[in-house]
Amino acid sequence: YDQAFSALQELSMKATFFVTAGWTGKRPGYMTWKQLAELARCGHEVQSHGWSHTLLTRCSAKELQIELLRSKRDLEDHIGVKVNAVSLPGGRWSTRVLEACRESGYEQVFTSDPWMASEDVMGLQIAGRWMVTRNMGAQRIHFLLKGKGATLYLLRAIHFAKETAKLMLGDDAYRSLWRMLANKDKSQEDARITSDSARKPQA
Template identity: 25%
Template sequence: MKNILYSVFIGLFLLVGCQSETRKIVPEVPLVAAPAKIIAPKKVAADAATILSKKEVPILCYHNIRDFSASASGNVKVYTVKPPAFAEQMKTLADAGYHTILPEQLYNYLVFDDPLPEKPIMITFDDTREEQFSIGAAEMKKYGFKGVFFIMTVSINRPGYMSKEQIKSLSDDGHVIGAHTWDHHMVTKYTGDDWNTQLVKPKAKLEEIIGKPVPDFAYPFGLWNTDAIPEIKKSDYKMAYILSTKRDPVDPLYTIRRIIVSGTWSTEGTIKAINSSFTKAE
């Protein structure tokens, strides 16, 4: 009996001793709420009227950069700027504080009201001439200028025109490559498969050469009509460039104005033309 009572006593003692041990206190870890995800407000695209009301960015269009004689035809003189004159124009623009912009910047300014550098200007070249690469781009590089080169694909690798390698080099150097049709036929006369031949295939060829999208198109001779715009949109171009005629009130992004820099202008005359042609919106 004593042994039984002794065993019970010992058991109770051990039980009380175990329960009286200091319990480990595990501090509570406060729950920290994950930071709320900040969602930037969606930009609202401007309508046509708003785009037309904005101050136009000066856009210059060059073709040939080479010497010509005093007896050259009027057409040659208008479309050709002598190399020294081109060099002087680039220096004058730089000295005057102009900054070149590219199509994506222009698009975001027109559509989303993004800011532009002080005194923006765009420099463009039509028709794929080799001297645009060897003279034009070389002179622009002195001032950190970048330009837009509109290529007609039929001329690639032909004598006097740019090669695939030169076009790729321009793109790699930060210039923009745009489409200028296959063989420079005016869009106002396209029918049937012309749209595919002149808009779709050249775009695909240029994208293959440079490895980048080609969303910009320049109309041959600057000529356009409202029938062309839906086809250009369908071909996945974001903007299209005319010359100095009036913009379309419905689709101003597909009638971006440029002026041809004439070989008959002095440098001072070029600056005056820039100021008079783009001083205010239409």
């Protein structure tokens, strides 16, 4: 919100924000309901990323209802806009998960497989998406949008390496490894920002 929102507004670009509803306004670093409402008022989409970021393939029927229906209703109640899309936590899905998405009133489902072409499955539009991370620069995003270049082939290789790791390690071990690497990356980025700030001349 602090950086991307103003940049998008300056460039007159619209974006879709997938929100973990149960974390909204409750965890440091996450947007508040007021901030999400402002995004929606400015023409951006606010959609669901589940209630607690639980892997939906592991949920019981009751848990699926909480993750999908409760998150949808809370977003709609707080922001006042229709929520019809969900980005699946961890990109995990199954026929049972898709059925629950449809029953909860979703029309679009996004996985974390960026190479998955959009198609209609069980009355839902399902498609892949790219994850934009803090270390993804403008040049890499440009290559993604253009759909060409060596960067695209590198990202494809990285994606399939991750999928292989998921199969070999299992969900729990893979997520633990992912969190460890993500926290390390964040610590390095925070250190870089602090260092850059310290080097700036004082006015």
